[in-house]
Amino acid sequence: SQQGEEDPQALSIQEGENATMNCSYKTSINNLQWYRQNSGRGLVHLILIRSNEREKHSGRLRVTLDTSKKSSSLLITASRAADTASYFCATGPWGSQGNLIFGKGTKLSVKP
């Protein structure tokens, strides 16, 4: 069953604008991760934020986590056409046998 739900389902912006995607989840987590999927490719890990962290940065990416609201956001600043992709949040894994549970993703389109 889906743990995370991304919002919006689709987002279209112009190059140079910021893109914000949100993820809500249902149960307690130990970490939350964001992945990117280019069309026709596998998913690639972007960033991980632990449950005791509130914000994390990686290049043009900024992730926030609000465990009281069970939500996370991914901000891509100064977007580029190459950022066009689907973005997924995932929660877990719990322990060595734990599995990552993915949301349905946000499809981002950045127009040049």
Add this chain to the structure above:
Amino acid sequence: NAGVTQTPKFQVLKTGQSMTLQCAQDMNHEYMSWYRQDPGMGLRLIHYSVGAGITDQGEVPNGYNVSRSTTEDFPLRLLSAAPSQTSVYFCASRLTGSSGNTIYFGEGSWLTVV
């Protein structure tokens, strides 16, 4: 390192046929898994393994078999293909333990069952 390698990339099957999707990783990862991705459904876990000789079911295991005879390989078998198994399949692996949070994906296998 090649990472996670899946074959074939594309396959068309007739209903009732069987086939095996191959997955190999060269990162010495204990954990391997298979997901399927359908439009509007995200990724759903089919089967996973935490080490050679150990497999377990995920969210949608019906119609699929797996085995893990080596650390490197984790094949997914479709026993009698059905149109509902038309999907994109992803193999993934990671380390277990506290450092094994990031999961690495293969490039996907597009399967059509007619």
